Amino acid sequence: MRLSQSLIPTIKEVPSEAQIASHRLMLRAGLVRQTSAGIYAWLPAGLRLLNNIADIVREEQDAAGAQEVLMPTIQPATLWQESGRYEDYGKEMLRIKDRHERDMLYGPTNEEMITDLYRQSVKSYKELPQVAYQIQWKFRDEVRPRFGVMRGREFYMKDAYSFDIDYEGAFVTYRRMMLAYMRTFQRLGVKAIPMVADTGPIGGDLSHEFIILAPTGESQVFYDAAFEDVDYGAANFDSAKPDDLGRFFGIMTDNYAATEEKHDLDVWGKIDDSRKREGRGIEIGHIFYFGTKYSKAMNFAVTGPDGQKLFPEMGSYGIGVSRMAGALIEASHDEAGIIWPDSVAPFKAAILNLKQGDPTTDALCEDLYGKLRKVALYDDRSERAGVKFADADLMGHPWQIIIGPRGAANGLVELKRRATGEREELSLDAALAKIGLNAS
Incomplete structure (x- = not known):
C-alpha cells in the first residue's frame, strides 16, 4: 500500500x-x-x-x-x-x-x-x-x-x-x-x-x-x-x-x-x-x-x-x-x-523514501515495493524525513527499511527494529533476510 x-x-x-x-x-x-x-x-x-x-x-x-x-x-x-x-x-x-x-x-x-x-x-x-x-x-x-x-x-x-x-x-x-x-x-x-x-x-x-x-x-x-x-x-x-x-x-x-x-x-x-x-x-x-x-x-x-x-x-x-x-x-x-508484535502488525515493514524525486532512491524504493506490496507500507509522500520517521514509529511497523540517496547509490539500506530502536546499514538482501522477507 x-x-x-x-x-x-x-x-x-x-x-x-x-x-x-x-x-x-x-x-x-x-x-x-x-x-x-x-x-x-x-x-x-x-x-x-x-x-x-x-x-x-x-x-x-x-x-x-x-x-x-x-x-x-x-x-x-x-x-x-x-x-x-x-x-x-x-x-x-x-x-x-x-x-x-x-x-x-x-x-x-x-x-x-x-x-x-x-x-x-x-x-x-x-x-x-x-x-x-x-x-x-x-x-x-x-x-x-x-x-x-x-x-x-x-x-x-x-x-x-x-x-x-x-x-x-x-x-x-x-x-x-x-x-x-x-x-x-x-x-x-x-x-x-x-x-x-x-x-x-x-x-x-x-x-x-x-x-x-x-x-x-x-x-x-x-x-x-x-x-x-x-x-x-x-x-x-x-x-x-x-x-x-x-x-x-x-x-x-x-x-x-x-x-x-x-x-x-x-x-x-x-x-x-x-x-x-x-x-x-x-x-x-x-x-x-x-x-x-x-x-x-x-x-x-x-x-x-x-x-x-x-x-x-x-x-x-x-x-x-x-x-x-x-x-x-x-x-x-x-x-x-x-509497538506491534510481528504476528499481527498491519504491515510487516515500512519502506521510507527519504528523498522523493531522487532517481536512484525512487528506483530502489519502487523496485522493493513492487516485490513486498502485500506486506509492506511504502511511505512515498513528499514529506520531511522527520515526519516519516515519526509516523512510522506511531504506526508501530515491526521493521523500517530506510532508503536515502547515499545508501541507494551504494546498494545499501538502513534497517530499524521498532521494538528496540536498533539501526544498522545493510545490503538490501541482508536486510530482507534479517526480517524474514524474500524479495526474489
Whole structure:
C-alpha cells in the first residue's frame, strides 16, 4: 500500500476524548474512526490488524477440532424467551421489531441460536462431541461506552460452543479450549493468565477469564510463577497420549491465579515468595461450562446409549478480537507510538523514501515495493524525513527499511527494529533476510 494514496489519516494531536493509550494511539495512527458512541469504523490498516488477529484465532480453533459457522447477527426473540434470558439480560440487549411487529434482537451472544441449530440437526449421542465457532460482529448497548474499542458497543468476537454427552467429556472439551486460548495468546505475542471467574449472564458453575498483562491494565492480578515461560505451542492436540496435554492442563488449572476481586490472602500467603507475581491485567477472553442449562430449557435432546433422552452438556468460549487490538497496544507501546508484535502488525515493514524525486532512491524504493506490496507500507509522500520517521514509529511497523540517496547509490539500506530502536546499514538482501522477507 502506498501511503500517499491510502486512507491512513495519522494525526499529531492527542484526541481529547481518548482516556487510555490504546484509544489515543488507534485514533492517531489512523486505525479507526468513531461513528457514534462506542461504535467505530475500521480503516484499512485497522482492518488488516483485525484480520491478522482473527486469522490466528481461527487457526487455533481449527487445530483444537472446532468447526467454523456463521450465524445471523439479528435473532428472533422467541429463542431467548425459550431459554428464559430475554427478560433477564437487561438493557444491554438491543431489542427491535421488524415490519411485521415481530420481536427481534441484535445478538450479544449466541447460546440460544447455536442450541437451536444443533437441535435441528443432531439426533444421536454418536454425533457428539462437537464444537462450533464463529467470528462475528456483536452489539451490547453499554450505558457508558468508553476507552475506544476496549469497551465499545459494537465489537468483533470469536464465540464457540461445545456439545458433549456427559460431564467428563464436557470437562475435557473445556480444558482443550483453555489450551487453544493459551496457544492463541502466545502466538499473538502476549502473556495470558487463566483465572477463575464469575459466570455472569451466561450462567453455569465453571468459568475462567483470560487476563493479559499490561502496565495500564484495568485490574490488579496475582499469579504463580509456574505460568511464566511455558511454550503452549508444544502441545499436540492430535496426540493419542493424554499425558501430552495433561501437563499443560495442570499448569493452567492447578496453580494460583486471581484478580483482585477474587484474591485469597490465605492461599496467597502459603505460596513461596519466590513464586509470587503481581501485575495489571486486561480481560480478553472468557470461557464457561454451563451443563444442560440451555439444552434442557430449549428441549434439545439426543438419543443416548441406552435409548433414552439425553440432554447434551454445553460450554461457550469467547475471545474479543476487536478488544484484543486495543489490549495489544496497552501491552506494547511507548511515547512514540505503537509497538506491534510481528504476528499481527498491519504491515510487516515500512519502506521510507527519504528523498522523493531522487532517481536512484525512487528506483530502489519502487523496485522493493513492487516485490513486498502485500506486506509492506511504502511511505512515498513528499514529506520531511522527520515526519516519516515519526509516523512510522506511531504506526508501530515491526521493521523500517530506510532508503536515502547515499545508501541507494551504494546498494545499501538502513534497517530499524521498532521494538528496540536498533539501526544498522545493510545490503538490501541482508536486510530482507534479517526480517524474514524474500524479495526474489
